[in-house]
Amino acid sequence: MTKTTLVAFDLDDTLAPSKSPMDPRMSHLLSELLEVVEVCIISGGQFSQFKMQAIDNLPDPSSSHLERLHLMPTCGTQYYRKDGDLWKQIYAENLTEDEKTRALAAVETRARELGYWESDTWGPILEDRGSQITFSALGQAAPVSAKQAWDPTGEKKNTLREAVQRDLPDLEVRSGGSTSVDITRQGIDKAYGMKKLSELTGIPLDDMLFIGDRLDENGNDYPVKALGVRTHAVADWEETAAYVEKLIPELRGEAAGR
Ligand SMILES: [Mg+2]
Numbered sequence: 001m002t003k004t005t006l007v008a009f010d011l012d013d014t015l016a017p018s019k020s021p022m023d024p025r026m027s028h029l030l031s032e033l034l035e036v037v038e039v040c041i042i043s044g045g046q047f048s049q050f051k052m053q054a055i056d057n058l059p060d061p062s063s064s065h066l067e068r069l070h071l072m073p074t075c076g077t078q079y080y081r082k083d084g085d086l087w088k089q090i091y092a093e094n095l096t097e098d099e100k101t102r103a104l105a106a107v108e109t110r111a112r113e114l115g116y117w118e119s120d121t122w123g124p125i126l127e128d129r130g131s132q133i134t135f136s137a138l139g140q141a142a143p144v145s146a147k148q149a150w151d152p153t154g155e156k157k158n159t160l161r162e163a164v165q166r167d168l169p170d171l172e173v174r175s176g177g178s179t180s181v182d183i184t185r186q187g188i189d190k191a192y193g194m195k196k197l198s199e200l201t202g203i204p205l206d207d208m209l210f211i212g213d214r215l216d217e218n219g220n221d222y223p224v225k226a227l228g229v230r231t232h233a234v235a236d237w238e239e240t241a242a243y244v245e246k247l248i249p250e251l252r253g254e255a256a257g258r
Contacts, residue, residue: 002230003258004037004251006070006203008194010212010221011043012177014240016053018144026237027057029244034065036251038201042072042193044176044220046129047080047089049073055087070201076193077131077184079200090200094130095185099171103133103183106167107160111135114163116156122146131188135160137179147178154218157181176220191223205229211240 009015015030016022022030033039041054050071058066062085071080077093095103104126111117117125121139137156138146151157157175164181165173174189176182190212198205208229212221215233225231234240 003207003254004209004230006038006040006197006201006208007033007247007251008040008042008197008208008210008224008229009240010190010210010214011041011045011050011053013213013236014211014221014234015041016237018147018177019049019053019141021052022054022057023237023241024057024059026241026244027054027059029241029248030054031059031063031065032248033244033251034063034068036248036255038068038070038203040070040072040197042076042190042197044075044132044134044180044182045073047071047073047078047087050080051087070197072193072197074129074132075184075188075190076196077188079196092130093185095133099185100128100133103168103171104128106164107133107135107181107183110160110163110167111137114156114160116160131184133183134176135181135183136177142179144178150179174220175218189223190221191227194224194227194229211243 012018015026041050050073066082069082079090080087081090116137118138122141123139125136125139127134127140137150157179161173161175161181172184172186172188174182210224210229210231211234213234214221215225215231216222232243234243
């Protein structure tokens with residue numbers, strides 16, 4: 001019989017609209033879920049993004065259930081847990097200065113060559129996230145509509161990704177969100193984060209369930225599926241909310257039967 005003791009979520013377009021705060025309906029469901037199982041949020045984004053989108057919108061920030069919440073920014077190369085009133089960074093695996101310098105130079109050079117270096121942006125195009133360098137074609141704070149219009153087929157993002165990967169054979173270059181390209185050490189993806197989570201918590205991968213909006217083969221959630229973790233695909237946070245609403249009583253039943 002399957003047993004689920006941890007439910008992991010992607011953040012953008014799974015728990016919340018892209019780069020936006022979580023809806024109160026979703027935060028209440030997340031709180032309720034935390035009464036039943038451990039919960040993890042894993043994303044390519046940084047901790048500040050987790051805070052703005054999820055943590056700051058939880059209904060009761062002092063709830064002891066938050067001790068069961070595991071935060072894995074930048075695909076689990078960083079790990080945060082609740083410690084008293086604070087969210088404490090347990091570890092961060094950062095790129096070296098040399099890796100960062102080469103990554104920033106390669107992505108800017110190739111983006112300019114390809115004509116993808118925009119002058120009108122919403123915030124900086126390049127971002128040093130410690131363990132990850134991120135290129136966001138229109139800046140971090142670009143509205144969803146502008147991002148969708150910039151590269152509707154994903155062709156620009158993929159062309160840039162391939163060119164930068166050729167320049168940085170020792171690093172890994174992946175397409176992130178709709179207009180972003182992420183550079184990390186090799187082998188860093190959400191599967192890496194989920195394996196780390198299993199080591200850190202002692203919870204076997206078989207007892208975990210992952211929910212994400214990009215479980216398709218080109219998506220940034222796909223590595224978790226390829227790892228063999230049970231997954232559930234959603235199109236947006238509303239679908240996640242509807243699914244979690246059904247999941248909570250099922251998991252309560254499972255827990256009662258143990
Ligand atoms: Mg997503």
